[in-house]
Amino acid sequence: MAIKVRIPTPLRKLTNGSDEVFAEGRNIGEIINDLEKSFPGLKERICEGDGKLRRFVNIYLNDEDIRFKKNLETELKENDELSIIPAIAGGSI
Amino acid sequence: MDFTEEQIERYSRHIILPEVGGRGQAKLLKSRVFVLGAGGLGSPSLMYLAAAGVGTIGVADGDCVDLSNLQRQIIHNTDRVGKPKVLSAKETIEKLNPDIKVITHHGRLTVDNIREVIRDYDVVLDGSDNFPTRFLMNDAAFFEGKTLVSGSMFRFDGQVAVFKPQKGFPCYRCLYPEPPPKGLVPSCQEAGVLGALAGVIGVLQAVETVKELLGIGETLAGYLMIFDALKMTFRKVKVMKDPECALCGPDATIKELKAYEEQACEFKAATCES
Numbered sequence: 077m078a079i080k081v082r083i084p085t086p087l088r089k090l091t092n093g094s095d096e097v098f099a100e101g102r103n104i105g106e107i108i109n110d111l112e113k114s115f116p117g118l119k120e121r122i123c124e125g126d127g128k129l130r131r132f133v134n135i136y137l138n139d140e141d142i143r144f145k146k147n148l149e150t151e152l153k154e155n156d157e158l159s160i161i162p163a164i165a166g167g168s169i
Numbered sequence: 170m171d172f173t174e175e176q177i178e179r180y181s182r183h184i185i186l187p188e189v190g191g192r193g194q195a196k197l198l199k200s201r202v203f204v205l206g207a208g209g210l211g212s213p214s215l216m217y218l219a220a221a222g223v224g225t226i227g228v229a230d231g232d233c234v235d236l237s238n239l240q241r242q243i244i245h246n247t248d249r250v251g252k253p254k255v256l257s258a259k260e261t262i263e264k265l266n267p268d269i270k271v272i273t274h275h276g277r278l279t280v281d282n283i284r285e286v287i288r289d290y291d292v293v294l295d296g297s298d299n300f301p302t303r304f305l306m307n308d309a310a311f312f313e314g315k316t317l318v319s320g321s322m323f324r325f326d327g328q329v330a331v332f333k334p335q336k337g338f339p340c341y342r343c344l345y346p347e348p349p350p351k352g353l354v355p356s357c358q359e360a361g362v363l364g365a366l367a368g369v370i371g372v373l374q375a376v377e378t379v380k381e382l383l384g385i386g387e388t389l390a391g392y393l394m395i396f397d398a399l400k401m402t403f404r405k406v407k408v409m410k411d412p413e414c415a416l417c418g419p420d421a422t423i424k425e426l427k428a429y430e431e432q433a434c435e436f437k438a439a440t441c442e443s
Contacts, residue, residue, distance in 0.1 A: 131347040163345040164323040
């Protein structure tokens with residue numbers, strides 16, 4: 077099942093500039109692994125070495141944070157959409 | 170409070186709004202808001218808060234106006250290059266609205282001074298440019314029981330949220346538990362930012378602040394607004410209160426302010442003429 081994943085600006089270098097990509101998987105962990113196959117380097121930007129999501133990156137399933145669902149094991153259904161939302165800090169200078 | 174004739178005219182477009190009225194305007198004039206950063210986000214928020222008649226505005230920034238700031242930091246101008254940003258901001262605010270009392274802090278906020286600095290304000294705004302300051306501000310706002318209106322931006326993306334854990338809503342650490350390690354995320358403006366994006370995000374912060382002060386409408390407490398300037402989309406997602414939050418959760422482990430290491434690109438020699 078192909079799921080739409082929204083890519084934030086800082087990671088678009090890895091997706092050849094695409095802001096939306098599609099990946100295959102039954103749950104979010106599988107989607108991330110599939111994204112890594114298509115866009116090498118993406119996984120390490122959002123996951124720690126042990127595969128857990130980094131603490132300054134959130135993934136939203138539709139409008140809900142997956143940390144409050146089953147995290148990377150959250151299952152997906154057709155027409156679900158994922159968004160990767162990293163913390164951003166800029167404001168001043 | 171009694172308005173002067175001039176105030177009735179100045180604030181007439183607020184006063185005729187049933188949601189604001191004379192009472193709401195009087196409330197704004199008695200309100201105190203603190204803005205961290207007189208930069209990209211602070212510029213538009215400070216100007217709209219001043220225009221709205223927020224009676225006391227505190228502003229902290231350790232930098233001086235640089236020519237490269239003027240692409241987005243509209244509270245400053247070309248004549249003020251080299252001047253401390255807080256003084257430049259004060260000058261603009263006082264010209265815009267003489268009703269406003271401006272309190273300036275020219276310097277960095279640290280573990281040692283931030284709680285005291287924000288203590289006397291009703292709402293605090295974060296327009297800072299780095300993660301250590303964002304976490305410091307969040308933690309200080311939590312310990313002082315202040316509502317925090319947070320805005321941030323990067324290239325063409327912006328985020329806005331309202332954090333008020335003291336009212337049962339999530340805090341910044343519920344959303345992002347820890348800052349990124351050094352060097353992993355470009356958090357400085359060397360990555361570039363669309364100037365007008367600062368206006369969009371800073372003005373949204375001002376809107377949320379005024380609503381919080383007046384107690385009207387529904388603010389972004391418990392939500393995160395994500396703006397993508399290239400696609401011109403706004404997305405609002407839920408922010409849950411994290412039961413395991415190290416700051417505001419029931420088993421909190423953070424009991425006092427902690428300082429995070431600054432990222433290399435944030436070091437800069439701020440030399441001021443005055």
